[in-house]
Amino acid sequence: MKQLLFLIIFLFIFINSLKSQVTLTANGPGDTYELINSVMAPGYNVVEVPDCNHVSFGRHVDEIFDATLNKNVFRFFIHTANDNDRCINFDRQRNEIKSYDKSPENLKGIEGEKVIYKWKMKIDANFQASPNFTHLHQLKSVGGSFDATPMYTLTARKGNPDQLELRQTSTNNQQTKKKIDLSLIKGIWVEFTEQIEYGINSYYSLEIRRVDNQNVVFEYENTAIDNWQSGAEFVRPKWGIYRSLINVQDLRDEEVLFADFSIQEVSTLSLDDLKVNNQIIKTYPNPARKTIQIKGDIKDHFNHIYIYNVLGKLIDKKQKNFKDTLDVSNLKTGSYFFIFKNDDKIISKNTVIIQ
Template identity: 75%
Template sequence: MKHLYCILFILLCIPFFGFSQVTLTADGSGNTYELINSVLAPNYDVVEVPDCKHTTFGRHIDELFDTELNKNVFRFYAHANEDDDRCKNSDRQRTEIKSYDKSPENLKAVESEKVVYKWKMKIDANFQASPNFTHLHQLKSVGGDFSSIPMYTLTARKSTPDQLELRQTSTDDQETLKKVDLSLIKGHWVEFTEKIEFGTNSFYSLEIKRIDNQTIVFEYENNTIDNWQYGAEFVRPKWGIYRSLNNVQDLRDEAILFADFSIEEVSTLSLNDLKSNNQIIKTFPNPVVNEIQIIDTISEDYNQIYIYNVLGKLVDTKAKITSKTLNISHLKSGTYFFIFKNDEKIISKNTVIIQ
């Protein structure tokens, strides 16, 4: 019991407002792939490039010093005729980075989680897009029926004038939410701030701001949009150049600059949530190994159980159980917070130690 009190005291001293942020910043060392992998998936490979096809060019992502930002930045190359899709014969090509299943848990978004993605980008003043697609950013599901199509994409498209499109789907039929004249960002460093709550009928916003004069060139916000594709295990971000070759005559060799990638999970647990350990619903034993017993002692009902780890990250959700026995063998050893809710109303807050 003394051990439990010590854990709770430490937790109450942690500010649970923005609690898990990962940043990827160019350092100019030349080991660019190694740097990217060390942040997005240590000991694995998250870099998707056509190096093995276009071997004479070398690495398609490198770093350089940018005098406008006064710092090192990443440079992503795409060659219209020499590059392909990761050395496969295809109607498309890509030079991208991502998180994926081998990435740390805080880089894989799960349902009910709130995440803020930020990055800076500069496309050339003479950048060319095809009438098909040139994706610059994606939020893509892993698993489920609709994982083949990105849930969100930022796509440059040839038009009159050329456009930057924000496209979205929760199924397999994307629609354009908003578009902006691409000339507003060509030749300028711009900063993207993308905020999303993963789930149905949830929140999404995107802001694009010129860095030189702080002008907001694009704004979109929706409080009731579906941000989850059925059956998905998690959602991962992607950045880079992913474009169709169906109209290669409209394309040219491109070098797009990126800087200061940030992925920040925003806690849904406040400090007040942790201060009150109001165990109206009984859970035992504690500590527990594989199964926990849940006993309702009140007439007020609950319909969801939210399970958070000590960092405040939502690690699992459960519908109300009828058997009174909840299997938690999939959770690692540690301290967890079980929040029982009826819609948005918190019914009970229980601290559980899993051995």
């Protein structure tokens, strides 16, 4: 029992101390697209720009030195004339970077996972927003019935006064959760911290803080919100400027600055969950192939199974919808920790899978 207790304590400390973080930081003029792709999807292309219809301008994302931050930053261009949505849509304009299916796994949000997104942004003091939409950030599902509609959107909108809106949906009908006067972030650098636990009835928060004096200009938190769209494979973040051209007379050429992108995965299980009873559950065979047999008097008392790889990454979460056999045919060959959890009971089993 002491060995089991040591294993569980070590596993939970290890998982919670391990945070997978990816950063994207400007390093100076030249090769900007290549830099972005090397971080967001090595060997592929995550830069969605209007270059195809505006070749004479050149690249629509570059890097410049910013005196306020005293470092290099990314500059996103958008023009009322010539720019469109990748020569696909002509009633809107898109200049964004993203993660997507070719990105590393730790850049994709999956159900049961907690992620912290951070970045800095500066829009001009005379920035003009569309009355339709001017998206600056999105969390967008891939796969499922609702992947055409972003789950979260941060958008600027012309009004009286102009607004910055946080919009959300778990289906295809976005609702505004909070909005502020856009003038609160015009002409200054602000830092965004967005925290989300992907799943139903989960956690979400967004804080926007001025860089110069650290004053918070926007706060939103919800501890019981649906952060998953049915059938989604994963969720990807997007940053840039994506705006409607329906009311082009309200717009002007813009330069939006971004800096210090960060994507950080954090385990959703914590040491607060660690309450171990002297109870036994057995899994076999080990190594296993395709299925695992579960044996023990208390096996029916666990209704969630969390599956972690040896790096502490949550690979899968299963509901208790089996009797004695657990299907693991979706797992690749490797070593995994199976966490059996229900209320105050947690048991960990280490199993090798061979496919």
